[in-house]
Amino acid sequence: MAGTPNFDRRTFLKLSAAAGLAGMAGVTSATPGRDPGPKKDEILVGVSKTADSPQAAVEQHVPGNAEVVHENKSLSYAAVKFPSNAPSHARENFIEAITKKDEVKYAEENATLEALYTANDPKYGSQYAPQQVNADSAWDTTLGSSNVTIAVVDQGVMYDHPDLSSQFGSDKGQDFVDNDNDPYPDVLSDEYHGTHVAGIAAGTTDNNEGIGGISNSTLLSGRALSEGGSGATSDIADAVEWAADQGADVINLSLGGGGYSSTMKNAVTYATQQGSLVVAAAGNDGRRNVSYPAAYSECLAVSALDPDETLARYSNYGDEIDVAAPGTNVLSCWTTSTEYKEISGTSMATPVVSGVAGLALDVYDLSPSDLRNHLKNTAVNVGLSSAKQGSGRVDAANAVTTDPGSGGGGGGGGSTTTTIDDSLSSNADSDCWSYTWEYSSPSQVVVELSGPSNADFDLYVNEGSGTCPSTSTYDYRSWTTDSNEQITIDNPDTAADLAMMVDSYSGSGSYTVTITEKE
Structure with a gap:
């Protein structure tokens, strides 16, 4: 009506x-020679797009002991690096001074984000997460489709794993840590988080091999976290923008920390406007404080459940939570040999939701906003408060069998x-x-x-x-x-x-x- x-x-x-200046469209990758992972000596400066370029607008104000080392023209920011031995007040003084310039919209530390998993004693075991979200029932309708793409912005993904190789196309992804087009993990024994996440969302189902992922969606790997499981805001934001530009339908962010960032907020806003649903982990502090980027309104924030569908003790919660999903002792792909192991965290709950989103998109043509509503409307109340479960535990069967126009699960x-x-x-x-x-x-x-x-x-x-x-x-x-x-x-x-x-x-x-x- x-x-x-x-x-x-x-x-x-x-x-x-304040009159402003800003940058042209496009993106340049990390400058060769930048150290991978955290970049604690850098300040990110956002510039209005009416300027000739972010770098040109910023470098005239950079003190002699610092330099512009990176720019992203699409998100319109430049990274300014200070010497590691520079006193902290040098960066603070720079932030205070640069934000007074007409063309500058913000300046902030290049904060470090980390993979949001909680290590336990990895063990073999049977899967329960797909059954808990009724994926097996959803598979009677669809196993998912290669026409739907889930981008995993995380550590690199072992794309030749027997349970993942058929989910990757010719373009495996991009490495924003080492600045190349091969997102394969650098050290397989240390860099397993991205592979585990990818397996949960889209490990090949019904192939007589290993585990069944939630959906048979196409995978795309944006390597933005180092083998240590951490990464700079700039690398992650660049990876989110890149994934959206590649046409990713869903972008999985099993990471968080660092607090509110204008750079990251702009990245998830850009992705949403490009047609990507950004699904993000609530955090593993076990308290009422949803982590960023999950707390941004553009992101679908996911809390983690134990197998008995109580809130996992490690899971963050709060008013920003949209849905919940199983996150404790979730079995998925590993990077040593062809093993499968269990680990826990909101990192594991998030790709469950991404996989369900992939199934729904194979059945219904939905915008990010409509897909977000559909996943919430078809979620199942497991008896927790809305701060802990949001709209409820995500349900794959409901998501693929409920017409979004019917308002099933709530709403008209x-x-x-x-x-x-x-x-x-x-x-x-x-x-x-x-x-x-x-x-x-x-x-x-x-x-x-x-x-x-x-x-x-x-x-x-x-x-x-x-x-x-x-x-x-x-x-x-x-x-x-x-x-x-x-x-x-x-x-x-x-x-x-x-x-x-x-x-x-x-x-x-x-x-x-x-x-x-x-x-």
């Missing part, structure tokens, strides 16, 4: 405006879309809009901004209050380095109209805001 929302518009000046299945077209005249211009809800209890609202390519517009949203957000006070912000922004809100607060602001960080031109409300 078409909606008939009402809009009120007011245009006002920002108290302080309807949606309404409304667009707003207007323009901003300069970087001192902003528009505020209010949207009247069509549904009394929508399951989700997606707000998208499409603006001019030669400007940098940002999107801010408030829910529940009806008050217009500002650049400093808001509930949600999409603040990438270009004018394409997206905000997804699950179970939005409809106590008042949705309030949205389109702000020009730099430049002028026409824009379109699209609001999609779903029952």
